[in-house]
Amino acid sequence: MNAKATKTQPSPAIDKAAFKSAVIKHLHCTLGTDENKANNHAWWKATCAAIQEQVLEGLRKTQKSHYLNDTRAVHYFSAEFLMGRLLSNNLQNFGLFDVASGALKELGVEISDILEEEPDMALGNGGLGRLAACFIDSLATMELPAIGYGIHYENGLFRQEIKSGAQIERPDSWRDYGNPWEICRPESIQEVSLYGYVETKYGENGRVLKEWHPGSIVKGVPWDIPVVGYEGKTVNVLRLWQSESSGYFNWDVFNAGGYVDAQRENVQAETISKVLYPNDETEAGKELRLIQQYFFCSCSLKDIIRRYKRAHGDDWSRFADQVVIQLNDTHPAISVPELMRILVDRAELGWDEAWGICTKVFAYTNHTLLPEALEKWPARMIEKILPRHLEIIYEINHRFMAEVDKKWPGDNAMKAKLSIIEEGNEKMVRMGHLSVIGSFAVNGVAEMHSRLVKSSLFPEFDELYPGKLTNVTNGITPRRWLKACNPALSKLIDKKIGDDWPRDLDKLQGLTKFATNKTFQKQFMKVKLENKELLADEIRKSLDLEVDVNAIFDVQIKRLHEYKRQHLALLHIMALYRRILENPDYDMHPRVFVFGAKAAPGYKLAKDIIYAINKVADKVNNDPRVNNKIKIAFLPNYRVSLAEKMIPAADVSEQISTAGKEASGTGNMKLALNGAVTIGTLDGANVEIAEEVGDDNIFIFGLTVEEVNELKATGYNPHDYYYKDPEIKAVLDWLETDYFTPGKPGALVSIKQSLLDNGDPYMVLADFRAYSDAQIAVDAAYRDKERWAEMAIINTAKMGKFTSDRSIRDYVDRVWKLSSCKIES
Ligand code: Z57
Structure with missing residues (x-):
């Protein structure tokens, strides 16, 4: 029996006719074109402008209510916000998607075409940046006073092209044709100092005063991106800082006839916000990166203080009651x-x-x-760029060392271990230690990760500050990652359990009782099939490759990193290929392996793995002996908007990191929410996903963290696996031939070398057989259509925990102590 559909969407603020005239007005008055001349790009901009009217109305009301109520607010500081596209999201959140689509249809325009015109806002690398975007969505939805602070990068994450199998990086100039959402706020420009020296002075009653004489000053120009909550009541902002020359230090040079030299200083100032560093989880240690970090933090703090002083003047006693700042990693x-x-x-x-x-x-x-991701800056570099800050860091550390001595008297080894300063050839400032010491709460991002933060990363800090270290398990916004990206499944769910699940995701539990219902199974799997057809179209367009929608769609989408083990998936695909070549009757359900991944431009092995996947794909996809049992589709330029197409079409979700290495993962949550079944290790949030869906509805394999550590301690030797497992040996040896790279023997050998000569740091070979066995179990499960449908439905039904609304609720309760604020009209 169907649950009665509950109507929670308010009647839209504007109807179809009004929306239509708003779009036409903007075509004429904002874009200077008309209905007959307009191309899709112009229609997109006019539609954005039409909805932006509603957005700005909501923004004005929100800011007024927050101001009048003098609300405590959270300030989310993050070097990355991976927003993706905003039009569809903003339409959905105002309940205007169908209105807009109907209005455009009457104007002869297909909404799906104009949504494709929008460039992604790719101001982030991966999980960390996308988490920030999901969090500000939830904050607005939950009517919490919040502001995101970050950098207005002129170039977001590079665009990836694949040429002859290899990754090429191209600049992402996402604002070339304008960004219809952002508002420049020149009235809130800030100035940031850099370089120079510190002068020590003596004030009244001998007080030591420090004056920083900067060597240069740059301007920070704020751009505001409105963040629309679900059902459109609260509209918060994401404030991104763009660097500009202040002009201040140019006059001398300028007057001396140095017009060109003065321009060089402009260029240097503008360089600060030019480009997002493309390294995910590896620290580059570059001076410009430290300047970027300081630039946006300094602008943001000054902005917060300006706003605080407007209400409280010079009375600092209430500052900490009004302001909480969340540091998204040590950036x-x-x-x-x-x-x-x-x-x-x-x-x-x-x-x-x-x-x-x-x-x-x-x-x-x-x-x-991961040690390579823990930020450390040379003290000398900080001293050069921020001389006063280095002094302050030393003072913080001096006082902290006294605290350590109180707790562990005379223990110098302990002091060396906990110090903010790492002594050595070159003194380094440990930003993680600085963050723990300077914060009142520290959290990991999944239960297992937080346990490891306490037990292996910061055990002494946990002893010194009991209760400071805590957990907040990550989440994802179901508005983008189900409602907007999977309209067919969303409508089916609405019909079955009502339409209030986007703000109360636990409601999906209501699907559980239909998991064994044959009719519902058919409906659910029909939607999955339609989504697979849409992805198959994308694969055809992008790769000129035909895939069978009745095959298992096996999806691995994430940054390319050894610890995520895309090469484990590759070795397994090669093993399957080999089994088919050796036995043409090898029994397996056809499978399409779909990959999406960018490699950091300087990460050689990661790029080699992308190349290897593409070379194996060339061979396997075109080998008639495979009889279409395997297809491999590496879709170039993985990004938020591509994820939105891939995730609804996935049958199998690959979450195969070495246990203990993936802090949480969030793609795992998005895929399961859309009815994909996980094959994964007991790592990060996979552990909690397994708890929610139950052992029968997930394929867990491989070493546990304890087993990984045990094996490391007793001496892991990948050669043992190479010699004992003939399939592993055959597949690794295959990489050395020119079978996949005709005329170029050895082109794929770096992968074999990393797994044998370099000791296989992520234990790929140790987990290979268990992974292969788990894949055989996946294959068997898929062939039982009803059983698979039940698993898929249960995965969707049990994802309630992983809404980012729950994560935000946890932050509010455990860390921020915030109250929501109703918006008055
Ligand atoms: C990043 O995307 C993550 C961690 C980092 O230290 C950096 Br730098 C970038 C990811 C983790 O790898 C994921 O496991 C996690 O889900 C995500 O951050 C969000 O917490």
Whole structure:
């Protein structure tokens, strides 16, 4: 029996006729064109402008309500916000999607075509940046006063092209034809100092005063992107800073006839926000990157303080009641000494009072345990760019060392271990330690990850500050990752359990009782099949490759990294290929392996793995002996908008990282929400997904964290697996031939080398057989159509926990202590 559909969507603020005239008005008055001349791009812009009228109305009301209520707000500091496209999202959130689509249809325009005109806002690398985007969506939906602060990169993450199998990077100039959503706020420009030296002065009663004489000053220009909550009541902002020359230090040069030299300084200032660093989870240690971090933190803190002073003047006593700042990883950690500098040097507060404020304002999220991702800056570099900040860091550390000595008297080894400063050839500043010490709360991003943060990354900090380290499991916004990206499944769910699940995802539980219902199974799998047809069209267009929609769509989408083990998937595909060549009757259900992944431009092995996947694909896809049992589709330029097409079409979700390495993962949640069944290790949030769906509805394989550590400790030797498992040997040896790279023997050998000569740091070979066995179980399960449909439905039904609304609720309760604010009209 169908549950009665509950109507929660308010009647739209504007009807079809009004929307139509708004679009036409903007075609004429904003774009200077008309219905007959307009191309899809113009229609897209006019539609954005039409909805932006509603957005700005909501923004104005929200800011007024927040101001009148003098609300406490969270300030989410993040070097990355991976927003993707906004039109479809904003239409959905205002309940105007059908209105807009109907209006455009009457104008002879297909909404799906104009949605494709929008460039992705790709101001992030991967999980960390997309998490920030999901969080600001939830904050607005839950009517919480919040602002996102970041960098207005002129170029987002590079566009990936594949040429003869290899990744080529192209610049992503996403604003070339304008961004209809952003609003420039020149009235809120800030200035940021860099370089120079510190002068020590003595004030009244011998107080030491420090004055920083900067060597250069740049301007930060804020651009506001409205963030529309579901059902459109709260509209918060994402404020992104763009660097510009301040002009201040150019006059001398200019007057001396140095017009060209003065221009060079402009170029340097503008370089700060030019490009997003494309390294995910590897720290580049570049000076420009530190400047980027300081630039956006300093602008944001000054912006917060300006707003606070407007309401509270010079009374700092309530600052920590009004302001909480979440540090998204250590990228904004320089905020800690920057706020200390402002309070001590500028506001002339005493150190202890200033420190008391700081440590009530900041909270820090850790996203990784990988040593190569833990930021450390050479003290010399900080000294050059931010001389006063280095002094402050030393002072923070000096006082912290005294605390350590109180807890562990005389223990110098402990001091060396916990110090913000790593002594060595070159003194380094550990940004993780600075963040833990400067924050009142520190969280990991999944249960298992947070346990490891406590037990292996920061065990002593956990002892020193009991209760400071906590967990907030990540989440994803179901508005984008189900309602907007999978309209067919959303409508089916609406019909079955009502339409209020997008703001209360636990409601999906209501599907559980239909999981064994034959009619519902057929409907659910029909939607999946239609979504697979849409993806098959994309694969045809993008790769000129035909795939069978009755095959299993096996999807691995994430950044290319050894720890994520795309090469484990590749070795398995090669093994299947080999089994078919050896036995043409090898029994397997046809499968399409779909990949999406960008490699950091400087990460050689990651690029080699992309190349290998594409070369194996060339061979397998065109080998008639395979009889279409395997197809491999590496879709270029993986990004949010492509994920939105891939995820609804997935049958199988690959989450195969080495246990202990993936802090959480969020793609795992998106895929399961859309009815894909996970094959995965007990890593990150996979553990919690398994708890939710139950062992019968997930394929868990491989070493556990404990087993990984045990094997490492007793001495892992990949050669053992190479010699003992003939299939592993055959597949690795295959990489050395020119079978996949005709005329270029050895072109794929770096993968074999990393797994044998380099010791297989991520234990690919140790997990290979277990993975292969799990894939055989997946194959068998898929052939039982009803059983598979039941698994898929249960996966969707049990994802309630992973809404980012729940993550935000956890942050509010455990960390931020915020209250929601109703928006008055
Ligand atoms: C990044 O995307 C993540 C961690 C990092 O330290 C950096 Br730098 C970038 C990812 C983790 O790898 C994922 O496991 C996690 O789900 C995501 O951050 C969001 O927490």
